[in-house]
Amino acid sequence: MKTQIFGKTFDEERALYHLQNTEVAECTFAGPADGESALKEARDVIVRDCRFSLRYPLWHTQSFQLLRCSMDELTRAPIWYACDGVIDSSAITGVKCLRECDRTEIRHSKIVSPEFGWRCRGLKIDDTDLESEYLFFEARDAEIRDLRMRGKYSFQYTENFTITDSYLDTKDAFWHAKNVTVKNCTVKGEYLAWYSEGLTLIDCKIIGTQPLCYAKDLTLINCTMEGTDLAFEYSDVKADVRGSILSVKNPRSGEIVADSIGEIILEDSVFATDCKIHTRVPV
Numbered sequence: 001m002k003t004q005i006f007g008k009t010f011d012e013e014r015a016l017y018h019l020q021n022t023e024v025a026e027c028t029f030a031g032p033a034d035g036e037s038a039l040k041e042a043r044d045v046i047v048r049d050c051r052f053s054l055r056y057p058l059w060h061t062q063s064f065q066l067l068r069c070s071m072d073e074l075t076r077a078p079i080w081y082a083c084d085g086v087i088d089s090s091a092i093t094g095v096k097c098l099r100e101c102d103r104t105e106i107r108h109s110k111i112v113s114p115e116f117g118w119r120c121r122g123l124k125i126d127d128t129d130l131e132s133e134y135l136f137f138e139a140r141d142a143e144i145r146d147l148r149m150r151g152k153y154s155f156q157y158t159e160n161f162t163i164t165d166s167y168l169d170t171k172d173a174f175w176h177a178k179n180v181t182v183k184n185c186t187v188k189g190e191y192l193a194w195y196s197e198g199l200t201l202i203d204c205k206i207i208g209t210q211p212l213c214y215a216k217d218l219t220l221i222n223c224t225m226e227g228t229d230l231a232f233e234y235s236d237v238k239a240d241v242r243g244s245i246l247s248v249k250n251p252r253s254g255e256i257v258a259d260s261i262g263e264i265i266l267e268d269s270v271f272a273t274d275c276k277i278h279t280r281v282p283v
Contacts, residue, residue, distance in 0.1 A: 002046065011035055011054065019045055029054050030074075039064075052094075058082055066090055071097075079104075135170075136161075155180070174199060193218075212237065218254075225258075232256065234271055251275035 011031025
């Protein structure tokens with residue numbers, strides 16, 4: 001049975017440092033002492049219905065659960081170098097929320113945090129709202145479902161991601177990403193997935209200018225494209241697009257099939273190009 005700390009306020013430096021096998025419930029981490037690192041190096045802890053307003057509370061923490069908690073904008077860099085964590089039904093607005101963490105599950109939560117999820121490994125995200133500027137930089141091995149995301153520079157240099165049933169409102173997403181599968185999602189952005197390798201989009205809606213250029217081993221299956229001009233430049237691609245593509249420019253190799261293509265631009269290429277481009281014959 002876990003020890004319980006209930007209904008207290010902590011504001012001193014390392015207030016609960018190296019806490020072990022404990023439930024912390026309905027506590028407040030804030031106050032004039034303005035201390036940092038309240039739960040640093042904690043082990044096997046449940047933190048529920050707590051309010052945080054101090055920096056760096058969960059660094060190097062192992063086997064933690066953060067349940068129905070809030071972390072405001074003063075909770076800078078709240079979770080770094082942690083492992084085996086669960087964040088459930090929580091609201092986080094601290095900058096640089098998650099960094100270099102292993103095996104973190106996030107569900108039913110709302111997060112507003114620039115520079116979110118950098119260099120994390122083994123992320124699982126479900127039914128979560130996320131707003132950030134730089135998301136998932138150099139993260140690996142993630143499973144994401146029902147994510148409602150708004151960001152700018154997302155999924156850059158990621159590897160081994162699976163994303164399903166999500167809405168991704170972004171900008172330069174998936175640059176240099178490797179081995180990523182996106183299924184049944186809306187992906188809205190500019191210059192989508194340049195320099196990616198092994199990206200597969202299945203049953204997706206792709207929105208935005210100049211997508212999917214300089215890509216290797218790119219696959220689109222049963223996707224639609226909206227506002228996608230100058231697509232696929234210098235990409236090795238196999239694409240089955242339902243509906244129209246505004247324009248296709250100098251794809252490097254493979255095959256592109258769509259119901260209609262507004263313009264096919266094959267000029268001034270700096271590479272040899274032999275991609276097959278054709279429209280689907282009406283039934």
